[in-house]
Amino acid sequence: MNVLYSHPDQSLQNHLAGVLKAVQQLWEQRQFTGWETTEEKRRLRDLLCVAAVFHDFAKATSYFQDYILSEDKKKTPLNRHSLLSAIVSYFIGKKILEPQQHASYEPLFLFLAVKRHHGNMNNLFSEVNIPQEERHPLLEQAKAIDYAGWNDIVFHLAPFLPETIKSLHPLTEEQVTQWVETFFEKDIRHWRRKIRRELKPQTVQTTQFYYKYCSLYSLLLDADKNQAAFQEKLRIERKDINSFCVDEYRAKQNWNLEGINRLREQAYREVKENLEQAPGRLFSINLPTGLGKTIISLKAALQLRERRKCERGIAPRIIYALPFLSVIDQNAKVFEDVLRYQPFPVDPFMLMKHHSMVDPYEEMFGDAEYDFNENQARILMEGWQSELICTTFVQLFQTLISNRNRALRKFHRLSNAILVIDEIQAIPVKFWPLMREMLLELTCGMNTDVILLTATQPKLFEPADGLIELCDRQKYFNQMDRVRLFPNVSTKQTIEEFVEGLNLYPERSYLFILNTISSAKELFAELKTKFDEPIAFLSTHIPPKERLKRIREIKAGKYRIVVSTQLVEAGVDIDFDVIYRDLSPMESIVQSSGRCNRNGLRTGTVHIMHLWNGKKGSYAGLVYPKVAIEETKALLQQFEEIKEQELFPLIEKYYEIIKTKLSKSESIKYLNAVSTLYFSGEEDPERIPVSDFQLIEEEYPKIDVFIELDEEARRIWSSFEEIIDMENSLQRYQQLARLKIKFQEYVVSVPAKVENRPPVVNDYFYVGYTSLADYYDPDTGFITEGVTAIW
Numbered sequence: 119m120n121v122l123y124s125h126p127d128q129s130l131q132n133h134l135a136g137v138l139k140a141v142q143q144l145w146e147q148r149q150f151t152g153w154e155t156t157e158e159k160r161r162l163r164d165l166l167c168v169a170a171v172f173h174d175f176a177k178a179t180s181y182f183q184d185y186i187l188s189e190d191k192k193k194t195p196l197n198r199h200s201l202l203s204a205i206v207s208y209f210i211g212k213k214i215l216e217p218q219q220h221a222s223y224e225p226l227f228l229f230l231a232v233k234r235h236h237g238n239m240n241n242l243f244s245e246v247n248i249p250q251e252e253r254h255p256l257l258e259q260a261k262a263i264d265y266a267g268w269n270d271i272v273f274h275l276a277p278f279l280p281e282t283i284k285s286l287h288p289l290t291e292e293q294v295t296q297w298v299e300t301f302f303e304k305d306i307r308h309w310r311r312k313i314r315r316e317l318k319p320q321t322v323q324t325t326q327f328y329y330k331y332c333s334l335y336s337l338l339l340d341a342d343k344n345q346a347a348f349q350e351k352l353r354i355e356r357k358d359i360n361s362f363c364v365d366e367y368r369a370k371q372n373w374n375l376e377g378i379n380r381l382r383e384q385a386y387r388e389v390k391e392n393l394e395q396a397p398g399r400l401f402s403i404n405l406p407t408g409l410g411k412t413i414i415s416l417k418a419a420l421q422l423r424e425r426r427k428c429e430r431g432i433a434p435r436i437i438y439a440l441p442f443l444s445v446i447d448q449n450a451k452v453f454e455d456v457l458r459y460q461p462f463p464v465d466p467f468m469l470m471k472h473h474s475m476v477d478p479y480e481e482m483f484g485d486a487e488y489d490f491n492e493n494q495a496r497i498l499m500e501g502w503q504s505e506l507i508c509t510t511f512v513q514l515f516q517t518l519i520s521n522r523n524r525a526l527r528k529f530h531r532l533s534n535a536i537l538v539i540d541e542i543q544a545i546p547v548k549f550w551p552l553m554r555e556m557l558l559e560l561t562c563g564m565n566t567d568v569i570l571l572t573a574t575q576p577k578l579f580e581p582a583d584g585l586i587e588l589c590d591r592q593k594y595f596n597q598m599d600r601v602r603l604f605p606n607v608s609t610k611q612t613i614e615e616f617v618e619g620l621n622l623y624p625e626r627s628y629l630f631i632l633n634t635i636s637s638a639k640e641l642f643a644e645l646k647t648k649f650d651e652p653i654a655f656l657s658t659h660i661p662p663k664e665r666l667k668r669i670r671e672i673k674a675g676k677y678r679i680v681v682s683t684q685l686v687e688a689g690v691d692i693d694f695d696v697i698y699r700d701l702s703p704m705e706s707i708v709q710s711s712g713r714c715n716r717n718g719l720r721t722g723t724v725h726i727m728h729l730w731n732g733k734k735g736s737y738a739g740l741v742y743p744k745v746a747i748e749e750t751k752a753l754l755q756q757f758e759e760i761k762e763q764e765l766f767p768l769i770e771k772y773y774e775i776i777k778t779k780l781s782k783s784e785s786i787k788y789l790n791a792v793s794t795l796y797f798s799g800e801e802d803p804e805r806i807p808v809s810d811f812q813l814i815e816e817e818y819p820k821i822d823v824f825i826e827l828d829e830e831a832r833r834i835w836s837s838f839e840e841i842i843d844m845e846n847s848l849q850r851y852q853q854l855a856r857l858k859i860k861f862q863e864y865v866v867s868v869p870a871k872v873e874n875r876p877p878v879v880n881d882y883f884y885v886g887y888t889s890l891a892d893y894y895d896p897d898t899g900f901i902t903e904g905v906t907a908i909w
Contacts, residue, residue, distance in 0.1 A: 361424055472508070
């Protein structure tokens with residue numbers, strides 16, 4: 119009997135056995151859902167086993183075997199395997215579900231998961247609207263199956279399969295041919311009618327279909343990709359983390375428990391005690407900036423993890439999400455320092471960072487003795503297989519709401535997990551209703567714990583949602599007396615007028631936060647003219663490497679005066695005596711105030727001004743929603759001075775107003791798409807397809823520009839040019855992936871409409887070292903001509 123292959127280096131039997139074993143192990147860690155009865159859970163597990171074994175059924179054709187073993191990998195309709203495998207899986211799933219299958223969508227979910235296990239999800243109606251001309255190549259494939267070889271594979275897998283699947287063994291050409299004919303003659307029409315009739319926004323009010331389907335799809339994808347990449351090589355043992363490591367870390371710091379440190383200690387103990395018996399799965403830690411929320415939340419997550427392990431027998435993974443790339447490295451370093459106080463090594467399977475600027479190989483295995491290549495490192499990172507994952511809002515929420523294969527692969531990791539959402543207020547207001555529904559379903563249907571972490575908690579949830587406050591937030595806000603806010607928003611000023619009336623005291627440090635890059639550059643120029651001393655400038659038009667260097671210098675006290683855009687608002691650990699903030703939404707003002715007198719060692723001052731750009735109007739109006747600016751201005755105009763403890767009721771009032779005035783239309787359209795499985799397609803009056811979801815939308819078209827800023831940048835660009843010239847496409851891809859992170863340290867995004875566009879070299883906008891003066895200002899970064907730069 120000939121050996122059937124799934125990949126050039128692996129037999130089909132070995133691959134399917136590995137995928138089956140993997141999905142069963144993954145299912146055991148994710149079986150605690152709130153949707154189903156015990157019988158329904160059993161059926162879903164059986165369907166997953168069908169997907170694991172039959173997702174590659176059509177690889178048993180002679181067409182595929184010739185293709186996979188040939189040097190010339192030319193794809194044809196006859197050597198493709200997903201559609202026939204999906205049809206066979208579908209009919210086996212129907213047999214398992216009888217007699218419930220007539221009302222159930224689960225056979226369709228199984229069909230879709232197998233059909234799309236190498237691609238992205240499409241419009242559900244399109245997925246079953248398969249042209250009749252597809253039937254002939256499928257019938258040809260059915261004839262070309264090596265049934266003896268296939269049935270022998272299933273025979274060897276039988277001890278690990280549910281009884282309902284064993285009863286369908288062995289498969290014959292007649293049976294598979296009949297299934298193909300029946301699918302095209304009967305089932306396609308059935309699903310078209312059912313989808314038209316039932317999956318309409320007016321009739322579906324639940325997101326459960328979406329969660330069930332994405333979980334099934336995700337589990338299959340993860341098992342399939344892991345097995346194909348690692349075969350028998352990957353063995354990941356789960357690790358315990360004792361939450362006492364946080365206590366030990368804090369004890370070693372020898373913090374003086376006076377002043378603000380006393381409040382930090384009090385908040386730490388209160389959260390710890392409240393969490394011991396707190397009901398539900400939706401929690402909040404709402405504390406003023408500077409009270410150590412990062413350490414408190416890590417303790418809470420580890421403590422809750424221990425509690426859930428006792429209840430369920432399985433320790434949840436912790437997913438810690440932040441809105442800003444600039445903060446992830448900082449927080450991950452704190453987590454690493456803390457985790458060193460527990461007995462296991464802090465390796466990639468203990469702690470992992472995942473975002474667009476991380477080199478998978480360096481992050482996962484740069485300092486560890488693992489025999490994995492770059493591709494395997496990427497697969498491990500994208501699969502979120504660590505105990506603690508530190509990632510971005512974009513990675514998290516565009517996994518939760520997505521049609522993309524690569525993103526949905528880790529969707530199942532969101533179940534039976536502990537999700538810490540840091541700076542929750544950074545979620546755009548228009549998405550509040552959407553995120554409320556999606557997060558509630560996580561806690562109810564997926565047994566996920568969610569901890570919200572912020573100094574300015576938005577009104578995402580309703581009182582009936584059961585949000586548990588883990589600390590008495592008002593108590594801590596009432597004790598804050600670090601800053602005074604002085605609103606001056608009724609008077610509009612140009613930047614020139616503002617600087618004319620500005621006096622800076624020599625013994626104080628100053629931070630100016632503006633809303634746009636253009637206004638920040640203009641203010642910087644005016645300040646340089648008026649004050650004869652070094653001034654630091656921060657914006658995204660300065661390459662990331664130089665930006666981080668300046669932040670380190672600011673923290674070290676090199677600069678007394680700093681001009682920045684809002685990139686310093688949250689998570690950047692810098693401290694000033696006086697802050698001037700251009701008018702912005704209330705939550706942004708509170709976050710900016712957190713950069714002032716953080717440790718309460720003196721009296722800090724925050725001035726809110728209203729900068730004006732002549733005929734173009736307010737700079738705030740270029741960046742923020744009109745309603746947010748109007749309501750903030752209306753509230754601030756009631757005060758001449760605001761004490762820090764008065765910020766709590768003020769932000770509460772602001773969010774109440776915003777909630778009543780926010781438009782729910784975009785959230786409702788996305789929820790309609792999620793509930794009706796409208797993964798892709800055209801936007802209509804009731805739905806925006808899931809594929810269109812972007813947490814952060816670009817305000818204007820941008821281009822990426824490489825700035826050859828120093829000798830290191832010159833070496834990186836030279837390496838880039840050498841890699842581009844490589845003939846081997848796989849080697850070129852791997853080398854570019856390795857270079858990406860260092861390359862991105864010198865890249866800035868600028869408006870696409872700039873008049874001074876740099877030349878394009880190797881498909882990249884490039885500012886060479888010898889032409890820096892034409893495009894780059896050493897103080898303020900890329901020189902934008904002919905546009906108003908918003909960010």
